[in-house]
Amino acid sequence: MSQSQTSWDEQIPEQALTLPSRYFYDRTIFEAERDRIFMGAWHFGCHVNELSEPGAYVVRDIFDQSVILMRDKAGDIHGFHNVCQHRGNRLLNETRGVQKGLIRCAYHSWCYGQNGALKGAPRSQNIPTFNIDEHRIPPVRVQEFAGSVFFNLDSNAIDMETLFPDAEAAIRQSIPKMDEMKLVQEDDVIIPANWKVIMDNSIEGYHFQLSGPHHVDLASLIDFSEYNLVHKDNWWTYSAPANREAKSAYGVPVDSDIDASDFFNIGLWPHNTFYQFPYSKCMGTFMMIPLDEEHTILRFGYYTPYDELPEVSRAAIDWMNNDLGPEDIDLNISVQKGLHSLGYDQGRYMIDSERSNESEHLVLHFHRLVFRALHGINQSHQ
Incomplete structure (x- = not known):
C-alpha cells in the first residue's frame, strides 16, 4: 500500500505507514536531500578543545566539499573552504594537525594565514593588477554550540540557538563536563546503507530487548521502564536512568553509587548525535555522513574529561566498537537489502x-x- 505525496504527512501517528522504500535508495531523492537538507545543515566539526592552540585545525568533508576549521593567533576560530584560490588545489589533506605558520599550497606555494587570508603568492609582484586582498579563501560559517564547533555551508542558515532552542541546556544538564572533554579516538566506518536507515535504528527502543545479545546487555544497564523518547521541532532526546543495581558494565566491575551516569542521547537535525552510556565516564559522538543513496560514513568519536582514561571508559569504547556497533551495523545492512524487495514498500510504525x-x-x-x-512543507505543519 502506498499514499500520495500530500497525504503521507497527514497520517494519524498511531495508524501511520512508513516512508515508501524508494526514499532509502532512489538517486533523485538522495540528490534532493543533499541540496535541500545537508547543504544548509549544521555539521559537527569537533570539540572546541581540539582547536586549543593557534594553528590547530580539523578538516571536514561533506560530499565533494572540504572545510578547514582553524584557530588563529588571536584565539578566534575560523572556517574556510579547503581550496587554493589559484588553480583549485586542495590545501590540507590530514584530518587534524597544527599549522604553526602559513598554510602553503603544495602546487605553486600560494600561502594563507590562519584565517584564510592570502599572505603571499610567488611572482604576484610582477602582475600589476594583482591585489592580494582579492584572493582570500571564501569563509564558511562556524558556530560554537555546547562546547563544540559546527559549520554550515549556507551563510544565511538559521543560527543554532534559534534552530535548536533549549538543546544546549539539555546537553549540559546531562553531560555536565562537556567543556572539559578531550578527544580519545575517532573512527570512520563506511556502511552500505542509506543514512536514514542508520538514524532510524538509533532512535527507537523497540528492538533493544529483541534484536541481539549486546542490545540486551545495554538494556540491562538502564532502567528500561523509564526509557523516554521526546522530540522537539528540530532536535530530540532518548534517555533513561542507569540501573543502580548493576554490578558490572562492559565487562568491568562498577560501583552503582559512584559516577553512575544516566543513558542520554540527543539528536540535532539532521544527522548529529551526542550520547553518554551509563557508567561509561565518557561522551560519544555519532555522525551519519552520507556518501550516496546507499553508502554512509559512520563517524564514532569518543571524548573524556579525565587526564587519564578510566578503565570503564576504555571498556565502553571497545564494547561499542567491537560488540554493539557491529550488531547495529549488521541490522542496517540487512534493512537496506530488504528495502529493495518487490515484497515491500511501506511498513507500519509501531506507535x-x-x-x-x-x-x-x-x-x-x-x-x-x-x-x-x-x-517544501512548512516545518510547523502538523
Missing part, C-alpha cells in the same frame, strides 16, 4: 498512544522532517 519506551514516534518525527524538507 502507541502513550508514546512508551518501545514506541516508534521518534522515527515518524524524523521521517516527517525529511519529507517536509524534500517537499
Whole structure:
C-alpha cells in the first residue's frame, strides 16, 4: 500500500505507514536531500578543545566539499573552504594537525594565514593588477554550540540557538563536563546503507530487548521502564536512568553509587548525535555522513574529561566498537537489502498512544522532517 505525496504527512501517528522504500535508495531523492537538507545543515566539526592552540585545525568533508576549521593567533576560530584560490588545489589533506605558520599550497606555494587570508603568492609582484586582498579563501560559517564547533555551508542558515532552542541546556544538564572533554579516538566506518536507515535504528527502543545479545546487555544497564523518547521541532532526546543495581558494565566491575551516569542521547537535525552510556565516564559522538543513496560514513568519536582514561571508559569504547556497533551495523545492512524487495514498500510504525519506551514516534518525527524538507512543507505543519 502506498499514499500520495500530500497525504503521507497527514497520517494519524498511531495508524501511520512508513516512508515508501524508494526514499532509502532512489538517486533523485538522495540528490534532493543533499541540496535541500545537508547543504544548509549544521555539521559537527569537533570539540572546541581540539582547536586549543593557534594553528590547530580539523578538516571536514561533506560530499565533494572540504572545510578547514582553524584557530588563529588571536584565539578566534575560523572556517574556510579547503581550496587554493589559484588553480583549485586542495590545501590540507590530514584530518587534524597544527599549522604553526602559513598554510602553503603544495602546487605553486600560494600561502594563507590562519584565517584564510592570502599572505603571499610567488611572482604576484610582477602582475600589476594583482591585489592580494582579492584572493582570500571564501569563509564558511562556524558556530560554537555546547562546547563544540559546527559549520554550515549556507551563510544565511538559521543560527543554532534559534534552530535548536533549549538543546544546549539539555546537553549540559546531562553531560555536565562537556567543556572539559578531550578527544580519545575517532573512527570512520563506511556502511552500505542509506543514512536514514542508520538514524532510524538509533532512535527507537523497540528492538533493544529483541534484536541481539549486546542490545540486551545495554538494556540491562538502564532502567528500561523509564526509557523516554521526546522530540522537539528540530532536535530530540532518548534517555533513561542507569540501573543502580548493576554490578558490572562492559565487562568491568562498577560501583552503582559512584559516577553512575544516566543513558542520554540527543539528536540535532539532521544527522548529529551526542550520547553518554551509563557508567561509561565518557561522551560519544555519532555522525551519519552520507556518501550516496546507499553508502554512509559512520563517524564514532569518543571524548573524556579525565587526564587519564578510566578503565570503564576504555571498556565502553571497545564494547561499542567491537560488540554493539557491529550488531547495529549488521541490522542496517540487512534493512537496506530488504528495502529493495518487490515484497515491500511501506511498513507500519509501531506507535502507541502513550508514546512508551518501545514506541516508534521518534522515527515518524524524523521521517516527517525529511519529507517536509524534500517537499517544501512548512516545518510547523502538523
